[in-house]
Amino acid sequence: MECVTEVRTAHTAELDAADLRAARALLExxxxxxxxxxxxxxxxxxxxxxxxEGAELIGHGSLVQRRLLHGGRALRAGYVEGVGVRAxxxxxxxxxxVMRGLERVARRAYDLGALGATDEAAAFYVARGWKRWQGPTSALTPRGIVPTxxxxxxxxxxxxxxxxxLSRELTCDWRDGDVW
Known part of the structure; x- marks a missing residue:
């Protein structure tokens, strides 16, 4: 018997505690x-x-707003986080x-999409039209702009x-933990 797959798009504020627990457990x-x-x-x-898939969460991704600095401008970026599918x-x-849903939101609300990819996942994103940033990266930290x-x-x-x-510098806003 095949389970029905349901795709839900929702803001964090619309998710209940059980949804958030399921998402965190999947990502862990x-x-x-x-x-x-x-x-x-x-x-x-x-x-x-x-x-x-039925009552089991098998895939997740989120898109959060960040500011990226590029070419003398502060850009509103839809930043992809926590993309994962059960093994x-x-x-x-x-x-x-998951990515189709996130990209739909990015196209309607942001200047660009951005993400940090592992070596294993890079080809997946490139095949979807994402471009590898070729220039240097940095972060706008409490101590100023710091190369990353x-x-x-x-x-x-x-x-x-x-x-x-793509060959110029790209600077992300500050946050605790991994900045990219």
Whole structure:
């Protein structure tokens, strides 16, 4: 018997405690190498796409607003966080379903989409039209702009309403935990 897949798009404020517990549990399973409290916090406050198979959450992703500095401008970015699909459900298009929902929101509300990708996930995003940022990255910290060379080559953008020069510097706003 095949389970019916349901896709739900909702703001964090619209999710109940059970939904949030299910999302965090899924991400802890997907990111077995460690989902920190900061990582979890980064997924909150925006729009979530949840893929349910019956009563089980099998896919999740969120899009939160961030400010990125590029070319002398502060850009409103839809930043992708917490994308994951349960291991036994991968390869069936659920990740694409999550991203399609997040990209739809990004296209309607932001200057660009952005995300930090692992080496394993980069090809997935590139195949969807995301562009690897080729220039240096940095963060606007309480001490000023600080280079983030460990993130160079990991950041991807989805160009939307503003021209981007992918070889120039891209600076993210400050947050606790991983800045990208």
């Amino acid at each position: 399973e997907v990111f077995a190498d460690g989902l920190t409290d900061h990582d979890w916090e980064h997924t909150l406050g925006g729009v979530h796409v949840l893929v349910w 036994d459900r991968r390869g069936r298009g659920h990740g694409a379903t 060379p460990a993130e160079d080559g990991c950041v991807h953008v989805l160009p939307l309403t503003v021209p981007l020069e």
